[in-house]
Amino acid sequence: MSKFKLITDGLVKNNPTFVLLLGMCPTLATTTSAINGLSMGLATLFVLVLSNMAISAIAPVVPDKVHIPVYIVVIATFVTLLQLLMQAYTPAMYETLGLFIPLIVVNCIVLGRAEAFANKHGIGESALDGIGVGLGFTCSLTVLGLVREILGSGSAFGYNFIGGNDGMLAFVMAPGAFLCLGYLMVLFNKFVKKN
Amino acid sequence: MAAKSNLTNMVLVLGLTCLFCSAVLGGAYVLTKDPIAAAAAAKTEQAISMVLPHFTSVEYNEYGHYYTAMDGENLVGYAIETTTVGFGGPLSLIVGVTPDGVVYNTSVLSHAETPGLGAKCTTDAKFMDQWRGFDPSIKKLSVKKDGGDVDAITASTITSRAYTLAVENALLVFTELNGEGGQNNE
Numbered sequence: 001m002s003k004f005k006l007i008t009d010g011l012v013k014n015n016p017t018f019v020l021l022l023g024m025c026p027t028l029a030t031t032t033s034a035i036n037g038l039s040m041g042l043a044t045l046f047v048l049v050l051s052n053m054a055i056s057a058i059a060p061v062v063p064d065k066v067h068i069p070v071y072i073v074v075i076a077t078f079v080t081l082l083q084l085l086m087q088a089y090t091p092a093m094y095e096t097l098g099l100f101i102p103l104i105v106v107n108c109i110v111l112g113r114a115e116a117f118a119n120k121h122g123i124g125e126s127a128l129d130g131i132g133v134g135l136g137f138t139c140s141l142t143v144l145g146l147v148r149e150i151l152g153s154g155s156a157f158g159y160n161f162i163g164g165n166d167g168m169l170a171f172v173m174a175p176g177a178f179l180c181l182g183y184l185m186v187l188f189n190k191f192v193k194k195n
Numbered sequence: 196m197a198a199k200s201n202l203t204n205m206v207l208v209l210g211l212t213c214l215f216c217s218a219v220l221g222g223a224y225v226l227t228k229d230p231i232a233a234a235a236a237a238k239t240e241q242a243i244s245m246v247l248p249h250f251t252s253v254e255y256n257e258y259g260h261y262y263t264a265m266d267g268e269n270l271v272g273y274a275i276e277t278t279t280v281g282f283g284g285p286l287s288l289i290v291g292v293t294p295d296g297v298v299y300n301t302s303v304l305s306h307a308e309t310p311g312l313g314a315k316c317t318t319d320a321k322f323m324d325q326w327r328g329f330d331p332s333i334k335k336l337s338v339k340k341d342g343g344d345v346d347a348i349t350a351s352t353i354t355s356r357a358y359t360l361a362v363e364n365a366l367l368v369f370t371e372l373n374g375e376g377g378q379n380n381e
Binding site (some may be wrong): 032057061062063064065066069070074076077080081084085087088091103127142152153167172173 | 199201203204208209212213216219223224230231234235238286309310311312328361
């Protein structure tokens with residue numbers, strides 16, 4: 001598999017949000033605005049790349065029967081590391097995403113990639129796979145967040161273009177998340193995935 | 196790919212992984228401890244400087260949940276933390292009160308209000324600006340719907356009431372402080 005394909009696979013063919021339907025909880029909950037979606041995506045990307053690399057490095061020596069606990073410990077370590085770093089250096093972002101950062105541990109994407117890819121491939125390939133899937137997740141969340149922000153608050157990336165707070169409120173709240181996700185999934189599968 | 200499982204290697208691998216990971220996290224905790232404390236302190240300082248005029252030193256009273264801000268020898272005012280129940284959960288405010296009993300400004304520390312409705316208590320300029328220089332001896336501290344002088348956020352009366360109640364609580368704390376010469380912590 002070429003290196004380029006590893007990355008584009010994560011973006012399109014294995015897009016975690018629109019194709020694999022993994023990690024729906026943070027997807028629906030954090031995408032109230034484009035910035036929030038983007039930050040959540042980048043946080044997951046960080047954990048995904050590092051855990052993929054670490055797991056592909058230790059996979060040959062991990063006994064089969066305990067591989068899930070070992071992987072979870074590795075993933076949880078990177079998540080806690082990320083949490084401490086965000087708390088220290090980006091406190092504002094930590095405040096917005098606070099609750100969802102620890103939940104990256106149980107995000108199926110991270111363990112899913114460890115199981116399906118990282119423990120069978122080399123460190124370099126696993127890192128690229130992490131970047132690809134992470135970017136796919138980041139893009140999906142940013143697009144979803146952007147659509148919800150435009151419809152719900154009439155702004156994009158915090159820039160308000162309707163001059164007021166009179167967006168369609170439902171899109172910022174939970175029902176809007178499901179609606180937007182559904183329609184985006186349809187559009188993605190119709191236009192992007194086919195090609 | 197994975198190695199064949201037996202008791203020895205399972206215990207060994209799991210144990211070593213946990214040991215190594217705890218060591219990494221312990222190290223990270225020590226390294227980030229000071230920046231985290233600094234970030235929290237900066238946030239508090241910023242919150243206080245938003246709700247009070249210029250000050251040089253500040254002292255926290257843990258028992259009464261208020262900060263006493265001083266400019267040299269002079270009392271600048273009190274920044275009082277209060278929490279009430281909003282629409283979606285606890286609504287925490289910090290309320291700056293100058294020695295003459297007038298609200299200097301208010302700021303939201305944390306809230307769980309509905310985005311686009313109650314959450315506007317942190318962005319709605321009209322709602323927020325009315326607290327600047329709110330004098331409880333002239334204006335009645337309750338929302339207009341309840342016969343007071345506070346303009347509620349559109350469609351968010353519950354949040355507005357909770358906000359108003361929080362300010363009222365802060366003023367009660369101030370009255371106690373002032374009545375006792377600022378010495379008593381009750």
